[in-house]
Amino acid sequence: MSAPEHRLIAKTGSPEQLVQSDRVDVSLYHDPALFEAELEKIFYRTWVWVAHVSEVRNPGDFKTTMIGRRPVIVVRDKKGAINVLENRCRHRGATVCEKHKGNATGFTCPYHSWSYGLDGKLRALPYPDGYEDILDKAELPLTSLRVESYAGMIFASYDADIEPLEDFLGGAKHWMDLFMKQGAGxxxxxxxxxxxxxxxxxxxxxxxxxxxxxxxxxxxxxxxSVDDETSEMLSFMTDPQAVTHALGNGHSVMVMVPEHVDLDHDDGTEQLQERFAHVTEELSRTMEPAQVRRIVRSLHGAGFNLNLFPNVAMSMSFFRVLRPVSVTETEIRHVALGMDGGPEIANRERLRIHEHFQGPFGFGSPDDAEAWDRVQRGSYAGPEAPILVNRGLNREVLAENGDKVSHATDEGGMREAYQMWKRMMSQ
Structure with missing residues (x-):
């Protein structure tokens, strides 16, 4: 038994004790031993989202990101394959790339100039005369992670023997496909x-x-702050069609705008919002009415939030990516989405919508962050006050496909995530 695991059991109890069907222990928010165990048992053993395919479109395109504390590079090589490489020189451990994104022919360590190809292979090192008979370049590539993708979403795992990505995603694949329909073709x-x-x-x-x-x-x-049409569209609190599905493996989806779940389905009765009249007018000059309508209806994105355990949400019209920094600090990235090859006016409008809610000066992000901060502070009140995730247990039903379904205001998605947490932490 490793030291972190020993401390976890000694200090806080077993995962089965910490996570119950309707509540979780407050130590999940502030126990350092639990956090260290989460990195090892969850983030370094499962599929973690690292990039969207549009970010590494061409050979040499790369982005740097993190899996837990570990820095990685997502890069498309000259043969078109996408690699996820540990951003750590095999010599003395320095990072080989500090830029967030760009295009490169390879990566060179700034410390001793060991250079690596886009596939991670060690290509050259200076003054090789000191390494005769003691170093084989073929044995020292950048550490390569297992990589798979679905619906343009790229995932990586440190576990070479992990189950196939599509098996891990399970019922979430259907919703990922629906989410991508907001591209309107x-x-x-x-x-x-x-x-x-x-x-x-x-x-x-x-x-x-x-x-x-x-x-x-x-x-x-x-x-x-929004027009009445947008406010009405998101008034789902009492809508019986606004539901949450627990999808298995920690994933969940919350439907907020039922009529926009499948954006390919349009019965023609929905009136386009007046606020987008300028978009409709410009697009109508060069496009057929049906295509104009399809684009304008999709400006707000899909009608649901999809949560993929453990680190990415496909949330209406953007990606929200979390990274655990420490037990009491989390980094969030909000990624704005657009139509690749779509009309510029529509993409500009999507950016303005994103900025209004998710942007750094928007309404949504500061409000959420304040609430999260208060939850963290309140968690120190004491173990006799657990975190409740029981809303909707009395009306949760089992769908024919196995999903646990309850209302969009219920906490079925949280229960699903914590059951996956308990399963992985018990391994």
Whole structure:
């Protein structure tokens, strides 16, 4: 038994004790031993989202990111394959790339100039005369992770023997396919991102994406800032068609705008929002009415939030990516999406919508971050006050496909995530 695991059991109890069907222990938010175990048992053993295919479109395109504390490079090589390489020179451990994104022919360590190809192979090192008969370049490539993708979403894992990605995603694949329909016939692309940190545990944010209960309360200021049509569209609190599905393996989806779940389905009765009249007018000059309508209806994105355990949400019209920094600090990236090859006016409008809610000066992000910060502070009150995730247990039903379904304001998505947490932490 490793030292972190020993401390976990001694200090906080077993995962089965910490996570029950309707509540979780507050130590999940602030126990350092638990956090260290989470990195090893969850983030370094499962599929973690690292990039969207549009970010590494061409040979040499790369982005740097993190899996837990470990820096990695996502890069497309000259043969078109996507590699995820540990951003750590095999000589003395320095990072070989510090740029967030770009295009490169390879990566060279700034410390001793060991250079690596886009496939991670060690290509050359200076003054090789000191290494005769003691170093074989073929044995020292950058550490390569297992990589698979679905619906343009690229995932990586440190576990070479992990189950196939599609098996891990399971019922979430259907919703990923629906999410990508917001391209209105065009592929989805990343338009930009911003990041911030909040003073709280990563699971506090994980809970948030399919928590419809908080929306009209925490985001009351945003609701008052938008037009009546947008406000009405997101008034799902009493809509019986607004539901949450627990999808298995920690994944969940919350439907907020049922009529926009499948954007290919349009019965023609929905009136296009007046606020987008300028978009409709410009697009109508060069496009057929049906295509104009398809694009304008999709400006707000899909009608749901999809949470993929453990680190990415496909949330209506953007990606929200979490990274655990420490037990009480989490980095969040909000990634704006657009139509790859779609009309520029529509992509600009999507950016303005993103900025209004998710942007650094938007309404949504500061409100959420304040709530998360308060949850973290309140978690120190004492173990006799557990975190409740029991809303909707009395009306949760089992669908024919095995999903656990309850209302969008219920906490079925949280229960699903914590059951996956318990399963992985018990291994």
């Amino acid at each position: 065009f592929p989805i692309k990343v338009q930009g991102e911003h990041k911030f940190t909040f003073r709280g545990n990563w699971k506090i944010q994980l809970e948030n994406t399919t928590d419809g209960y908080h929306f009209p309360i925490v985001h009351k200021s945003w609701m008052s």
